[in-house]
Amino acid sequence: MYLQRLAPHIRMPKGKGAFDLGESFQMQRNYISSVRISSPVDEASYLHELPVVRHLTQMKELVFSKAVTFLVGENGTGKSTLLEAIAVAYGFNAEGGSRNFSFSTSETHSDLHRHLTLTKSAFPKDGFFLRAESFYNTASYIDELDAIPTRQPHIVASYGGRSLHKQSHGESFLALVQNRFGGNGIYLLDEPEAALSPSRLMSLLVHIHELVQNNSQFIIASHSPILMAYPGAEVYHLSEDRICSVDYKDTEHYQLTRRFLENPERMLHYLLEGN
Ligand SMILES: Nc1ncnc2c1ncn2[C@@H]1O[C@H](COP(=O)(O)OP(=O)(O)O)[C@@H](O)[C@H]1O
Ligand SMILES: [Mg+2]
Helix, strand or coil, X not given: CHHHHHCCCCCCCCCCCCCCCCCCCCCCCCCEEEEEECCCCCCCCHHHHCHHHHHHHHCCCEECCCCEEEEEECXXXXXXXXXXXXXXXXXXXXXXXXXXXXXXXXXXXXXXXXXXXXXXXXXXXXXXXXXXXXXXXXXXXXXXXXXXXXXCCCHHHHHCCCCHHHCCHHHHHHHHHHHHCCCCEEEEEECHHHHCCHHHHXXXXXXXXXXXXXXXEEEEECCXXXXXXXXXXXXXXXXXXXXXXXXXXHCHHHHHHHHHXXXXXXXXXXXXXCC
16 A cells, blocks of 8 residues: 555554545534633733734634644744643643643743633543643653552553653654543644654544544644644634634645645745845
8 A cells, every 4th residue: 555655654544444534523522612711811911912812812712613623823823822721721730641640840831721711511531731842741750650669550551561761752752642542532732743753643643533533632733734634623823913714725834835845946945045
């Protein structure tokens, strides 16, 4: 098969016809079906001027009606701030992990979560907040918990049985998704592509799909035109001017990447020689 020749380690979905690309993958009810700002953010806070906060304040709510929602947009628009605030408001640890993780290496998270109201439409059995930038701390926390003598099975067993520190960043990231994400869950991911090679990114798409078919919801901040191609996903583009739903092919990420790859020499000529 074409893809397996190209990238042999991509694990294909179980069962025949698991992908029906014409279908919009839709859960019965999302665990988090919307978010809104329910109390004013202090005007003296940097949060008040953050594009995502300004727009959310003006909007009634941001609706999560699809199984997979992407938050995309320029650096600094507030994607991570919003995702983190949703995670904290939902009961996750601000630096990442499952709902019972309580480590903190630095108290750097904003207090935006205090101003958010989430509409929770169903109860998940599983959940994880995964942020590429503090994944190292999540891995350390799991190792620390396992160093405490206990009769319970080691936590690392549910992360593939090997310390996440003894695998590469990309391997451990995917091991976590493969082994720890159990379905019927809410998964909040911040730039998961940061650790992953293109073929592992495609593996992540396969895992996301299996988990969605197993009644899961994802909210993902991403810059990856590969990841945001997930069929039926809602792509919210955050900018200085607004938050709007876009087709993924209309995102700058898709358009610019495509133009670059179609003719790298021409693009490099523009970039490096200024004409
Ligand atoms: N403690 C802080 N004080 C002032 N500005 C901050 C603070 N924390 C984050 N910011 C600013 O908030 C903006 C949004 O950050 P972030 O949510 O990480 O953006 P994104 O994920 O969209 O790239 C950034 O411009 C960042 O500099
Ligand atoms: Mg970010």
